[in-house]
Amino acid sequence: MSASGNQRSRPSPSRWSKRRTRWLIVAVLLALAIVPEFFVTHYAHFESLGIELDARFGFYAWYSFFACGAMIAIAKLLGIFLKRRDSYYDE
Amino acid sequence: MSMHLPALQVIIPLLLAAVIFLFNNARIAYIVSVAASWLCLAIAIQLLLLVNDGSVIEYAFGGWEPPWGIAYNVDQLNAFVLVIVSGIAAIMFPFSWRSIQAEIPASLHVLFYTALLLCLAGLLGMTITGDAFNFFVLLEISSLATYTLISLGKDRRSLSAAFQYLIMGTIGGTFILLGVGLLYTLTGTLNMADLAERIGPLQASRTLQAAFAFLVVGIGLKLAMFPLHLWLPGAYATAPSVVSAFLAATATKVAVYALLRFMFGVFGADFAYGEMHVELMLVSLALVSVLFASLIALLQRGVKRMLAYSSLAQIGYMLLGIGLANVSGLTATLLHLFNHALMKGVLFLALAMVFYRTGGSSMRHMSGLGRQMPWTMAAFVVGGLSLIGVPLTVGFISKWYLILASIERGWWPVTAVILVASLIAVMYIWRVVEVAYFKERPADLPTVSEAPLSLLLPTWTLVAANIYFGINASVTTGIAQNVAQTLLGGVQ
Amino acid sequence: MIPLDQLLPLAVFVPLLGAVGIWLFGYAPNIREGATLLTSLVLLLVVGGLLPAVLAGERPTWLLVEMLPGLELKFVLEPLGMLFAGVAALLWPVASLYSIGYMRGNNEQHQTRFYLFFAIAIAASMGIAFAGNLITLFVFYEILTLSTYPLVTHKGNADALKAGRVYMGILLATSVGLLLPAIIWTWQVAGTTDFAAGGIIADKLGGPMLTVLGFLFIYGIGKAALMPMQRWLPAAMVAPTPVSALLHAVAVVKAGVFSVVKVVVYILGVDTLAAAPGIEWLLYIAGFTIVAASTIALRQDNLKRRLAYSTISQLSYVIMAAMILAPISIVGAALHIVAHAFGKITLFFAAGAIYTAAHKTKVSELNGIGHRMPWTMGAFTIGALSMIGVPPAVGFISKWYILMGAFQAEQRVAVAVIILSTLLNAAYFMPIIYAAFFKAPAPGDQQVHGEAPLPIVLALSVTAAATLILFLFPEVPFALAQAIGVQP
């Protein structure tokens, strides 16, 4: 999470609590986002083509999650090949 | 009077040579020689004007009609050569006075002028005569005079050079005599016009072929055709400057004329090309000569010797023109007879002026002269440009026709050789230019001043001619073309 | 009013008269320089006087002399020649002004000789411009070579001598070795060497022989510096800057490419040549020259050498445009002669101004010089932009027509070359501009100088302004370029 790690290498109790509240807030938000799904009907954008994937329950939620996961994974993977030292071109 | 012009052309210098020898006064000899040369030029020009319409003047010496007497025939070809020779003489003779002061002991001045006039008479006679044997006689007169002139050189090597030339010249003369003799046994006449008529039916005769071979080789020797050229560089390089200039501009030209006269006037173009295929020999020897001589010229330290080698290359051009066997080629040869006389004349005269002031003519002597003798070096540069073949000089005109002839023939390698040799000429001329204009004058050589006007004036007359006939070459080219067409006749 | 056909030879004789004047007044520098300036202005008037006629479609002819039977030295007024003569005549007064500032500012030796041969070189350029046939062109072409030799070797030291050798060697070798036989061959084939719209070869020569003739001509014109005949141009940079500026940016090199265009249009004929097999190789070679010379320019630290290689590259633009063999590309070629002349002379002027004021010759020494010499470097920037072909500089216009021509003839190689070379042009000019204005001077660099002498600044400002003005008002050169090869 941070490159300047040596400064905070040992875990502290306050850090743990911070992290827990953060996750709690996230969970609440996510729940709030899912709940209205039961009351709103989504409109399938490509009905005429017989594609109704985007009208499924919670489509935007899981699609977003997995798409982002995939993008991060791809970036990470490409990074193996593409990353170079900061001073690469200055040599 | 005018009807005796052909005879006067030769008799005036011949007689005056004897006169000045008798007077034995250098100054008188000089004045008389100059007068003689100018008279000769006037006569030659008059003759050229008379025959310029294509007519032929036949003059029977002493009223004895050929074949008993000696006939002088003047047509456009030899009138043209007469103008060249006498014209050069008219410029060189006035120049000689100052020049020989520095190079020839005063006691030999009268001898010098006598030999000079004899030489001129011989050359003019060789040109004008219509009689094969008379040709030989006049050749020997001019040759003997030439040997004398060369041996007058300040350089000790001039003696050995003159001797070498003597040997070679005699061999050449002998060959010519043999050729003429063979012709006589075959036809019973010595008159060239008669010879031409009688040779006609004898095309396959072995004797005729032998005569042809002897004449070509003999004249080849006189005109320094490769590889018979070895006498020339030594002779030109060691002779007194003005003699080098005079010989370079005239002697070989007359030899070339002789070759043309015999090939076309006696044997006929059909025989020379059709039967003997002389062009093969001429072209191959000419090509080697052009390249070889140019390269050697590049190596010389003495400028005079360099110019002598350059002359060999130029003779190669003339032979090439004959060898190409078309109108343009012959035109080129004839033009080059004239043009080369002009350009080499300027170059040798410029050198003579350098010699006059500095006592030498090597590269070292020329160092830094561009500033000290500007007019002399300017003349040299113009002559050099002409030799290279830069437009607006006469050299360009000859080169133009030579290249045209090779292109018409479709002989591309010949074109290439001509061009390469021109570029080598750039190199050897430019070596001198660089030395003269960019090198500092060596400390041990004295500072000199510009040459006197009496030397500059003749030289610059030639320079002007170089440029004038380079810009307005219609007259010379017109004559050369006419002659070439006449000579070749039906061949093509 | 002098009749037109007599105005024509005046263009050649006025500079020659000027040369005589310069020679006579060599002892009095002020009068001598006055003679130069006066002559250049008179010449400008003379050439300017010809302009209306040629625009109106007149083609006056003046016969000097019949050199050989059927072969005349003659002058003919014609749009392409007018364009070239106009450029040279316009720039001569400016360059004279500049020369005065430069030669005096640097205390050069042999100034009389300098002005004398300069004038002769201009006369030769005029002769080339108005040549009515190949032989006249050749004559003046050679005179130009010879008259510029003393200018190239002006300094007289070993370097200059060596450069002079290369200069003379290559120019004479190509012109005598290749151009002369090409001309004679043409004469033999066509029976004339007169310039005529549509060429004079027509069907008299075809197939591979025509290609050979084309190669002989283009390579024979060594002043066009097509690789591998380019070495004389960088060598000639030892000359004083005014020489480099007028002669090696305008008169000499332009005489080269002018002759190329002239030969392509009026001797070989665009359409005739297009049918010659393998003639497109000349285009490829020109393209290669453009790119290769630019690449070499990138590596030059000597400013004048960099400009010289840039010139080689730009000359091949004209050759390439001509060899595209499309009517529009000929317009482009002609306009590029003009465009490059004004741009490159500005650049050379600037290089000379830097030398005069700061005694610097290397690109790497120019850091921060733009603050000391804002006018000079401003002009340099405009010139460089014109070289790159960026509006609003006139270089854009010529490049535009070359591109159009490339499309007309469907020569995609040419398009690719122009694209690539634009990048290279920028790559070797832009760093100079940046260094001049944005880099801090090197420590120890005192920079005590200011601008160059006034005549120099004046001259380079004028040419820089012309570079911009010609972009906005290209009508006259454009009208001339369009009339090339058109029978009036």
Place this chain on the structure above:
Amino acid sequence: MQLDGFMLPPGLILILGAFILPQVEGRVRHALLLALPLLTLLMVWLIPHGSHLTLGLMEYELEPLRSSAEGRLFATVFAVAAFAGGWYALNKATLLELSAAFFYAGSAIGVTFAGDLITLFIYWELMALGSTLVLWANGKQNPRAYPASMRYLLVHLCGGVVLMAGIAGHVYATGSIAFSSMTMTDGLAKWLILAGFLVNVGAPPLSAWIADAYPEASPSGMVFLSAFTTKTAVFVLIVGFPGTEILIYIGLYMVFYGIVYGLLENNLRRLMAYSIVSQVGFMVTAVGIGTELALNGAAAHAFAHIIYKALLLMSAGSVLLMTGKRHCTDLGGLFKHMPITAIAGITGALAISAFPFTSGFVTKSLETAAAYQFAATASDPMLLVWVWFLLTAASAGSFLYVGLKFPWFVFFNKDAGLRPTDPAPHMQYAMWFFAFLCIALGVFPEALYAILPYQNDLLAQPKSYQQYTASHLLSQFQLLLFAGLAFFALLPLLKQTLTISLDVDWIYRRLFKVLGQEFTFKVGDLGGKTEAKIHGRIKRLIAHMHGPSGPRIHWPSGFMVLWVAVLLVGALGLYYLR
């Protein structure tokens, strides 16, 4: 020259302004900096649609003053960007940068009023020069700026000359210089023009120039740079190449290219640069779809993008200015110390992520809507399906790599120990102004809709721009929140390192250099050496042939006599044996 009334091309106000600015000082200069863009804006709106000015150049009639709906839209936002950028830069930027920026902005506006291709090209090149000058202006502060600027300039001149070649070919083929849709014409020229446009848009393979050059400008410089070049290119694509299918693929590539490289990037402003590519990718895709709705979307998105991207860059630039740090790895916890900067940054981040009630939400939706609206009638419906799904995913991705990454690593995360303050007031005002615009456009999109190019379409298709339906809002919230979930869940994978990522620019930054070093080009030297060698050889040869003593050699007479004999015998033999 023909001119209706007293109208002048509005871009000229800024271009002339660029030359006036150095002549004045202090307050007058400040006043001009703010007044000139506003004057331009006024001019943009005073000029009625249509062509008002013709100029002769070469053989052509140029139309440098043709007002159109698209042009006016872009000109408006360019003027606004110049105004806010000038405000932001007021005291901080060098005079040169300001002049250059005005020149640059004026040229960009010039493009939007170009009625013909030649005018367009002229302004196009002036833009390249102006933007390079903006970079050069930072050369003294940042040594990396100069090499980057040269690469930048070369890429743009390359694009420029390709464009010029294309225009020349087009004019040759059609005989017209009018700048209008080129989808009907065919041949090489069209593709060259497209390629020229695409270079400026940041399309592959030359996408790298944006991330290479922009971050090397000054904080204010990058604000200017981000606004004009790519968006002008979007404008010309909208006019010239609507519905060109290849643009869809190119756009999608750009979208994901930006995201992936953005995720890997550590340098804040390079991250912003990658996000420009990604966002412009949306617009290019929309142009590729080419329906009126899609083009409206592209135009609107460009409008909104300029504002929020400028806002983000102002925020990032302020951080750089106040801390001197540019890398995520060096920053963190700045919210407390630079609250206004943080708020600006977060607002911009939300807008770029298309958070509801921000400008990004209303404009990006237009583009996704275009994808599904057109699907039913398109010749290749499945392509549009892919476009929609991918763009939707990319919307989530935008939130991921800019919307979250930027604020998180800079303003939150762990405290890096830096104690800066907010920047100068004028910079704060500029940020407030753009933050306000981001929200205002999101809340009142009608104002923007009213100036979109295709009004008929908007009125006829009510559903398409009803952004604020419950379903749409919910979907968007879900999309963003779960992207956030992915961000925090995978945070360890996003650990920032002090690296750069290789790109196509490797070819010209490294490969060419290596090749150049390996095969040093020495044609000149080579030629000289060969010449000397040949010269020496000839000399030796002749010397050898002629003997060591050279000119003094003496050939005996007997030798010549021998030759005479040889020649005679040879000749005779030849004649007799024949």
